[in-house]
Amino acid sequence: MSTTAAPPEIRPKDFLAIDHLLSDQERDIRDTVRAFVADRIVPHVGDWFEAGQLPIGELAPALGTLGVLGMHLTGYGCAGVSATAYGLACLELEAGDSGVRSLVSVQGSLAMYAIWRWGSEEHKQEWLPRMAAGEAIGCFGLTEPDAGSDPGAMRTHARRDGEDWILHGQKMWITNGSVADVAVVWAVTDDGVRGFLVPKGTKGFTTQDIHKKLSLRASITSELLFDDVRLPASAVLPEVSSLRGPLSCLNEARFGIVFGAVGAARACFEAALDYAGERIAFGRPIAATQLQQLKLATMATQVNQGTLLALHLGRMKDDNLLRNEHVSMGKLANVNMALDVARNARQVLGANGVTLEYPVIRHMNNLESVVTYEGTADIHALVVGGALTGIQAFR
Template sequence: MASTSARSLDPRDFLAIDDQLSPEERDIRDVVRCFVREHVVPHAGEWFEQARIPRELARELGKLGVLGMHLEGYGCAGASATAYGLACMELEAGDSGVRSMVSVQGSLAMFAIHRWGSEEQKQEWLPRMAAGEAIGCFGLTEPDSGSDPGSMRTNARRDGADWVLNGRKMWITNGSLADVAVVWARTDDGVRGFLVPKGTPGFSTHDIHSKMSLRASVTSELVLDGVRLPDAAVLPGATSLRGPLSCLNEARYGIVWGAAGAARACLESAVDYSTTRIQFGRPIASFQLQQQKLATMALEVNRATLLALHLGRMKDAGTLRPEHVSMGKLGNVNAALEVARTARQVLGANGITLEYPVIRHMTNLESVVTYEGTADVHALVVGGAVAGVPAAFR
C-alpha cells in the first residue's frame, strides 16, 4: 500500500481543493485575492458604514480584468467559467457589494449586450465596460414584480421609427452610477431589452437609502417617463423572457462562488480570533464548544467550495443547467449565512463591530439569499426537477 502523504494539513484548505485547480486558475485566483486584500479589505468597513462604493473602483476592476472576464472579444479576457467563479469568490470574500458590482456589470449588463445585442451595440459599449470606463445596470425587477418577472408593467410602444418606454424598475444595483441601463419592457412583440443611456430625457434614477445590508453598493430605482429611443437601442436577439432569464442565470452562477468566499472570510476571522482570544487562561479555540463551531463552519465552507468548483467544471464542459445553478445558489448562500451567524457567536461582542468582517458579511448575505431569485424560488426549481413535476401555485 502506498504511504500516506506527509504533507501537513492546511486548516484553511482542509480538503486540499487547491490541488484541483490548474496553475493558470490558481494564478488568476491569487491575483484577484491580492487585489482584494490591498484595495477592498482595508476600506470595506468604512464603505459599509458610509453606505457608498467609490465609482473609481470600477476602473481598478477593469484594469484587473474581471469585468466581463468570461466573455469573448471586445476587450474581454475570455476566461473560463471556473476562473470567473474563482474571481467572484475572492471578490465576495472582500465584500458582497464589490462582487455585486462585478456581477451586474459582467454577467447582467455586459452579458445581455454580448449575447443579445447587435454588433454596433457591442462595439459601442463592451470595450468601455470591460475597462470600467462605462458602468452598466440591469433593469428587470419592479416594485410589484420580483419573483414573477412575467408580470412586469414597464412597457414600450412603437411611435413611428422610435420606441417610447414607461415604467419603473426597483432594487437596481449600480443604478445611479450607470452610464447605460439594460431595461426590459413588455411590447406587442414580447419582452424586449433596451439600452437606455444616462441622460436620456425622461429617464431618472433615485437611490434607495437606509439599507442595513449591501451598504457598500449603490441600489436605485429607475424611472422611465416617456423615454424615447431609436430602434437601434433595442437588443435585437431577445424577444421573450428567455433574454433576461439567461442573464440572471449567469449572475446566479457567480453568486454560488461568491457565497463560498464570504463564508470562508467568516471562518478565517473566527479561526484567527479564537486562537488568540484568551479566556480562563487559554485560547477559546481549545474549548470543545468552540471547536465544534469551527468544525461545522469548516465543513460548510469546504462543501460550498467543492460544489462551486463542480458547477464550474460543468459550465466549462457545457453541461450546466439552470436547475444546477439553483441548487448551488440555494445551498451555498444558506450555508454561508449559517457560517456567518456561527462566526459571529465565536467573536462574541467583537462580532458586531466593523473592526471584523463577520457582521458585514452576515448582513450582506441577508440580501444575497433573496436577490437573483429567492431561496424559496430556487427550492421550487430544485424540488420540481427532483419530483419531475412543477410545484402547484394554485
C-alpha cells in the same frame, strides 16, 4: 496503484487541499484577485459599509485593469477565461465584500452579458470595450416594485411610435443604477419581452437611490423611472423577444453567486478561527474549548463542502453540462451555508462580532440580500423541487 508518498500536511484554511484541484492558471487568477482584494478592498470596506457608499469611480477602472469585468466573455476587450476561473474571481471578490462582487457581477454577467449575447454588433462595439475597461458602467433593469420573483408580471412597457419606441415604467432594487452610463431595461411589448439600451441622460429617464439599507451598504442600489422615454429603433436588443433574454442573464449572475457566497463564508470562518486562537478566557484560548472547536469544525466542513460544490458546477459549465436547475441548487445551498457560517462565526467573536473591526457582521448582513436577489431561496428550492418531481409548484 498504491503510493508511498506522504499525504500533505493539514492546512486549516485549506483543509481538503482543494488548491490541488485547480490549474496553474486558475490559481494565478485566484491569487491575483485575492491580492487586489487584500490591498484595495479590505482596508477600506468597513468604512464604505458604515458610510453607505462605494467609490465606483475609482474601483471600476481598477477592476477593469485587473481584468475581471466581463472576464468570462470573449472578444471586445474581455479576457475569455473559463467559467471556473470567473467563479474563483467572484469568490475572492465576495471574500472582500458582497457589494464589490455585485458591482462586478452586474457589470459582467448582467449588463455586459445581455449586450454580448442578445445585442447587435453595433451595441457590442459601442459598449463592451469601455465596460470591460471600467470606463462605462452598466446596470440591469428587470425587478419592479410588484414584480420580483415573477418577472412575467412586469408592468414596464414599450410601444412603437413610428420608427421609435416609447418606454414607460419603473424598476426597483437596481445595483449601480444611479451611476450607470447605460441601463439594460426589459419591458413588455406587443412583440414580447424586449430589452432596451437606455443611456444615462436620455430625456425622461431618471434615478433615485435607495437609502437606509442595513445590507449591501457598500453598494449603490437605485430605482429607475421611465416617463415616456423615446428611444430609437437601434436601442432594442435584436436577438431576443421573450423572458429567455433576462433569465439567461440572471443565470450567469447566479453562477457567480454560487462561488461568491463561499468567499463570504470563508472570510467569516477565517476571522473566527484566528480570533479563537487569540482570545484568552479562563486562562487559555477559547479555541481550546469543546464548544468552540465544534463551531470551528462545523464551519470548516461547510466552507469546504461549498467550495467543492462551486468547483463542480464550474467544471460542469466549462463542459457545457450545466443546467439552470443545477445553478439553483448551488445558489440555494451555498448562500444558506454562508448565512449559517456567518451566524456561527459571530457567536465565536462574541461582542466583537457585531463591530466593523471584524468582517463577520458585515458579511452576515450582506448575505441577507444575497439570499434574496437573483432568485430567492424559496424560488430556487421550488426550481429544484420541480426538477425532482416533474411538477412546477409555482406555475
